Amino acid sequence: MFDISAAALAAQLFTGLVLGMIFVLLAIGLSLIFGLMTVVNFAHGSFYMLGAYFGFVLLGLSGSFWVALAFAPLAVGVFGLLVERFLIRPLYGRSPDDPLLLTFGLSLVLVESARVIWGKIGLTLDPPAALAGAVNLGFTWFPTYRLFVIAVTIVVVVALWVFLKRTNVGLVIRAGSRDPLMVAALGVDLRRIWMLVFGIGSALAGLAGILAGPMRGAYAEMGVTMIIESFVVVVVGGMGSLLGAVVAGLLIGEVVSLTTFFAPKLSDIAVFGVMALVLLLRPSGLFGEAGLME
């Protein structure tokens, strides 16, 4: 079992990195939305699925993967804005269970709608020609497209960090997650901020979806398992923590990858084992207490 070459292990760590990147994108969105609005968004997995399908549609219309990659997350983001404005907003001030139930119901509606519109069989998306094939990393041949996924995620996470840390809107978002009453008292219309954050979170899920599409295909149920694992990432990282989402996303990606390598039967349980362990040692997650950005 342990007669494994160093090259294979390095390749294994690299595959874990890509898995982690998708988790990171999903978890950041979930975590941002929860951190600011205390809404547990169960429809997040469906937004991920929509990202892949919108990507498929846009690819068909434009013939360009790059157009699809740019506009599919945007479309999911706009969809998220509308969901926040018309479905979730009426529920503010009520029990936190209400938005949870609403988004859970919404996720069922979206999965069924995807089946009705795009069929019960999945669709395939092809990566653009420039990203097809594999690159020699020295220790292994690695699919070019997967390297691209890593690069896009890094760019997006850095951009988001700069946005939250260096812009006025970012400042308001951070303040709003700490003390919404005080921010409102200062005359800031938090409802618009909430809508914006929900839109950004949804767009990130959509981005994860279109990025995952060429690797995994698009199908109606693709978000169902991802949402559970993404929640694990958010819990491990600490609810509301951006840094936590990034670190925990990568951690869970590597855990899945390495357990698949050494003990494949345990691969789908291992993530929950990690979560249990983290919760025992740090009940609020790895970076949970420190707030949204720290």
Next chain:
Amino acid sequence: MQRRTFLKTATVGAATLAFPSIVRAQGGDTIKIGFPGPTTGPFGALAKDQQQGAIVAVEEINAKGGVLGRKLEVLFRDDELKPAVGAQRTKELIENEKCEFIVGGLAAHVQMAINEQTKAAKKLFISVSQSDEITAKPDLGPLTFHEALNPTITSRAVGGWISQNLGKKWWILYADYAWGKQNTAVLSEGLKKQGGTLLGSTPYPLGNPEFSAHLPRIIDAKPEVLVTMTPGADNIAFLKQAISFGMKKQMKIAQPLHWLPQLKQGGPDLYSDIYAGISFTWQLEDSIPEAKNYVQLYRKKYNEPPGDYGAYAYSAIHEVARGITLAKAVNSDAVASALLANPTYNHYKGKQWWRTCDHKAFQDLWIVKGRERAKMKGDWDFLDVVQKVPASESLDRTCGEKGVA
């Protein structure tokens, strides 16, 4: 998508769910055959092919005047791929709709639930999808018949061919549930008998779309053949990822079965050079007259060629009709006895027969290989037929091994 189009699609979808499709023949007193199947859910495309195969058979039979002067009628019900729902629908078909015969079922565990109901009601059931248990103790009933291949036959036939033709150093990757495990067991045993080496076998959770974490280890082990049990949508995801890691060039990839809906979805870019077994492919129309008849009827009605699961249903409906004609009675017991007394038949792909001790249908299967895009003639020409594996009772467990001798 425009709102109007969406509403239209949504309404049609809702209507389909609300009113299960019923093929009603003209005239009064029809012979009813109940047909449960998972029209919604991950096997929806295969279930649709089954229904269409059944409809083609019924229309063909009725066009020739029906059976004993009466028309056949098939009643489809959605079992949602759930055993409890399958049992309930079957009970309703028998008790409310007065179906004397049941044909259908798609997943092994739903078949068992349907079979329990038909056994209790003493009705003939012809199962039309893969299962080892259905023709073994304790599931086999006096009126249970199994038209499809089963994992043992498929994996013995395909595995034997692979080890003789593609290589004897294997890695097996399988979905961690009954079908995947059964095939893995049969394949490993067969490989051992051939003197081959199993370098490793890895399970993965069914429905998992991400295989990349499995691949470095398999690549590192350098097997000659990678055999996979990755059903449904998993098959597409797996092949996409394996190919992106360059594995198609490093080893042969094979699987027990190809499925037409997946071939259509993945296309030749994924499936070229992927080996598998298959119980029927429409290209057999070139060499088998009965296949030509079925494929033509199906194409005329649905504008596309039939798949393998539709063909099982087509054949099973014909068997019900043949049994009624032989028995001269619309009665499950009489039909079962008549079929076992005249076990040989040929509806769509050459000679088949029922083994009397376990009611298993023996039939030819074929080794096929995905075709390259450049060689395809038309949209559906995905497969090259490599070799026929002739029907043989030695490919299945004996009735003694099944406990039904």
